[in-house]
Amino acid sequence: MTQASNKPYHVVAIGNAIVDVLSFSDDAFIVGENMKKGTMCLIDEDRAEALYNKMGPSTEVSGGSAANTLAGLSSLGARTAFIGKVFKDQLGKIFRHDLQAVGVEFSTPPAETGRSTARCLILVTPDGQRTMNTFIGACNELYENDIDAGLIANAQIVYGEGYMWDMDCTKQAMKTAFKLAKENGAKVAFTLSDVFCVQRSREEFLSMIEHDVDILFCNEAEVRALYPEDDFPAILDKLQGKCEIVAVTTGDRGSVILTKDGRRTHVDAVPVHEVIDTTGAGDLYAAGFLYGYTHGMNIRECGRLGSACASDIITHLGARAQRPLTRLLVA
Amino acid sequence: MTQASNKPYHVVAIGNAIVDVLSFSDDAFIVGENMKKGTMCLIDEDRAEALYNKMGPSTEVSGGSAANTLAGLSSLGARTAFIGKVFKDQLGKIFRHDLQAVGVEFSTPPAETGRSTARCLILVTPDGQRTMNTFIGACNELYENDIDAGLIANAQIVYGEGYMWDMDCTKQAMKTAFKLAKENGAKVAFTLSDVFCVQRSREEFLSMIEHDVDILFCNEAEVRALYPEDDFPAILDKLQGKCEIVAVTTGDRGSVILTKDGRRTHVDAVPVHEVIDTTGAGDLYAAGFLYGYTHGMNIRECGRLGSACASDIITHLGARAQRPLTRLLVA
Numbered sequence: 001m002t003q004a005s006n007k008p009y010h011v012v013a014i015g016n017a018i019v020d021v022l023s024f025s026d027d028a029f030i031v032g033e034n035m036k037k038g039t040m041c042l043i044d045e046d047r048a049e050a051l052y053n054k055m056g057p058s059t060e061v062s063g064g065s066a067a068n069t070l071a072g073l074s075s076l077g078a079r080t081a082f083i084g085k086v087f088k089d090q091l092g093k094i095f096r097h098d099l100q101a102v103g104v105e106f107s108t109p110p111a112e113t114g115r116s117t118a119r120c121l122i123l124v125t126p127d128g129q130r131t132m133n134t135f136i137g138a139c140n141e142l143y144e145n146d147i148d149a150g151l152i153a154n155a156q157i158v159y160g161e162g163y164m165w166d167m168d169c170t171k172q173a174m175k176t177a178f179k180l181a182k183e184n185g186a187k188v189a190f191t192l193s194d195v196f197c198v199q200r201s202r203e204e205f206l207s208m209i210e211h212d213v214d215i216l217f218c219n220e221a222e223v224r225a226l227y228p229e230d231d232f233p234a235i236l237d238k239l240q241g242k243c244e245i246v247a248v249t250t251g252d253r254g255s256v257i258l259t260k261d262g263r264r265t266h267v268d269a270v271p272v273h274e275v276i277d278t279t280g281a282g283d284l285y286a287a288g289f290l291y292g293y294t295h296g297m298n299i300r301e302c303g304r305l306g307s308a309c310a311s312d313i314i315t316h317l318g319a320r321a322q323r324p325l326t327r328l329l330v331a
Numbered sequence: 332m333t334q335a336s337n338k339p340y341h342v343v344a345i346g347n348a349i350v351d352v353l354s355f356s357d358d359a360f361i362v363g364e365n366m367k368k369g370t371m372c373l374i375d376e377d378r379a380e381a382l383y384n385k386m387g388p389s390t391e392v393s394g395g396s397a398a399n400t401l402a403g404l405s406s407l408g409a410r411t412a413f414i415g416k417v418f419k420d421q422l423g424k425i426f427r428h429d430l431q432a433v434g435v436e437f438s439t440p441p442a443e444t445g446r447s448t449a450r451c452l453i454l455v456t457p458d459g460q461r462t463m464n465t466f467i468g469a470c471n472e473l474y475e476n477d478i479d480a481g482l483i484a485n486a487q488i489v490y491g492e493g494y495m496w497d498m499d500c501t502k503q504a505m506k507t508a509f510k511l512a513k514e515n516g517a518k519v520a521f522t523l524s525d526v527f528c529v530q531r532s533r534e535e536f537l538s539m540i541e542h543d544v545d546i547l548f549c550n551e552a553e554v555r556a557l558y559p560e561d562d563f564p565a566i567l568d569k570l571q572g573k574c575e576i577v578a579v580t581t582g583d584r585g586s587v588i589l590t591k592d593g594r595r596t597h598v599d600a601v602p603v604h605e606v607i608d609t610t611g612a613g614d615l616y617a618a619g620f621l622y623g624y625t626h627g628m629n630i631r632e633c634g635r636l637g638s639a640c641a642s643d644i645i646t647h648l649g650a651r652a653q654r655p656l657t658r659l660l661v662a
Contacts, residue, residue, distance in 0.1 A: 023432075024654055057402065057429040057651050060391035071388065090421040090447070098388040101354075116421070273604075320388050322648065323355055 012155035015066025017084035048135035061318030062098035072287025081105035087138035128275035162193030267303030270311035280319020343486035346397025348415035379466035392649030393429035403618025412436035418469035459606035493524030598634030601642035611650020
């Protein structure tokens with residue numbers, strides 16, 4: 001049985017507040033635009049405009065890694081709150097609506113000056129892989145004083161995304177939140193987010209994993225970037241025991257979960273009829289896992305629920321569940 | 332063989348420029364909100380705000396009936412242009428992008444004052460049926476002088492939606508466009524749009540069908556509203572011969588096409604694995620049909636392509652094709 005406390009919020013997360021703009025594309029477009037398939041690239045507003053003009057017809061769905069995880073948790077029935085920054089524009093309203101509509105508390109006020117709500121231009125290739133280009137916009141306006149200490153004090157788990165390390169202000173806000181979490185006896189959960197993200201902040205991530213993180217989410221490519229000298233089994237050996245839990249997703253091969261007691265639990269992926277868009281697969285794995293963790297499930301059950309949530313999200317465009325995930329709890 | 336001319340645009344359409352906000356809901360919500368399932372209701376900004384706050388997490392996809400038809404036509408390879416009015420806001424940019432990205436010419440300038448870009452709040456029930464609530468916003472700012480006479484003169488078909496009859500200014504713009512079409516030897520195509528729409532403008536629609544329309548698109552419920560005294564076979568008898576072509580869609584039973592020569596062509600629906608969302612099914616039927624009509628197909632082929640396009644669109648959320656429809660031409 002995993003641990004849980006009686007604090008009112010199962011998970012409070014701090015993350016980038018982003019609306020995804022999703023479009024199907026072929027591999028040639030990815031190559032032609034010098035993108036690295038399957039990763040996230042930060043772009044400025046001019047590049048966002050230029051790329052958008054080249055992209056095909058799109059669908060807008062609220063996104064943001066940690067926000068996706070909370071939306072999944074809330075859809076499963078957990079109590080959650082989000083801290084992040086939108087601008088006071090139409091996309092900001094959409095982002096706020098979509099979190100609140102699924103039951104996530106979100107009261108960080110919007111930025112009144114500066115840049116517009118963040119957008120992630122996502123190209124989805126025929127293999128279902130997503131390649132992301134993020135204009136970070138108003139996310140850059142999240143500061144330490146946006147971290148609501150009352151929320152953190154009432155959280156069982158405080159969750160953050162590696163993406164926050166790409167900007168000084170958001171990194172500082174995240175560190176403040178993790179510090180408050182520790183002081184209040186909350187668990188610290190963290191996702192490595194992206195290969196490039198790991199490369200940019202490798203030393204800091206290694207130190208955090210060693211000292212701060214209780215539950216680490218990552219995929220195979222990210223841990224390979226974390227320990228570039230080693231092969232995958234050696235990497236798992238290195239990670240084992242560093243945190244209470246390390247959950248490494250390995251795409252359609254499922255996930256492997258390393259626990260402090262030295263056990264290694266392999267969990268299969270849940271097969272789907274057709275993979276449409278893998279955007280949010282990792283975020284929803286974390287959602288299912290953390291729901292299980294905060295609801296007394298054992299590690300294998302946590303992993304299985306993570307797999308089930310990840311499989312649900314890859315059958316349609318976008319990283320937010322289109323129908324309540326509670327049906328996965330019955331199965 | 333159907334007729335076509337050598338004019339550069341296969342279809343020029345005038346319509347409402349709307350971004351759809353789609354959300355899954357149960358039937359109880361539809362009943363509780365006093366909506367009439369399967370129809371379109373006009374709402375003001377306050378009601379739009381209140382309803383949005385009650386709706387679940389949503390997905391935004393560009394919409395608008397005639398715009399959907401053009402996007403489908405363009406995705407098939409036709410040359411098309413759209414006339415309609417957005418506001419100079421984020422949703423207006425999204426609407427414009429999604430038309431231009433699929434190859435539809437759209438140069439009507441955005442409104443600089445007045446209300447925001449139109450939104451249609453769409454509840455999709457588990458049976459795939461869609462119930463629409465439209466805040467018409469900037470669409471109300473389309474006037475006669477927005478009708479580009481040069482575009483109309485270069486069109487083989489000028490297409491309009493019954494929805495335009497709900498406002499005086501757009502009705503007048505549409506009438507001007509149809510008059511220019513007649514003067515320039517273009518065919519006039521028209522969709523009855525919605526049951527309530529037919530009820531509101533019944534006498535005018537009957538007169539237009541008699542005198543102005545060459546190609547009429549409608550569904551069974553709409554023609555029943557047009558001739559409320561009659562049963563379906565009697566209605567078809569009344570419609571037969573009134574226009575060069577009357578295409579009546581009948582949901583999963585396909586469509587029946589009435590031609591001036593007295594023939595009645597039945598076309599089956601194309602079965603799908605799972606119906607997710609019927610938003611845009613009629614619009615895409617019209618797209619496939621008009622592509623066939625302007626590319627030398629016979630009536631049965633036109634109807635079959637219409638059915639294939641309609642089936643494609645109901646397998647995902649939203650009324651715009653997510654992948655190029657040209658693959659339906661190969662089949």
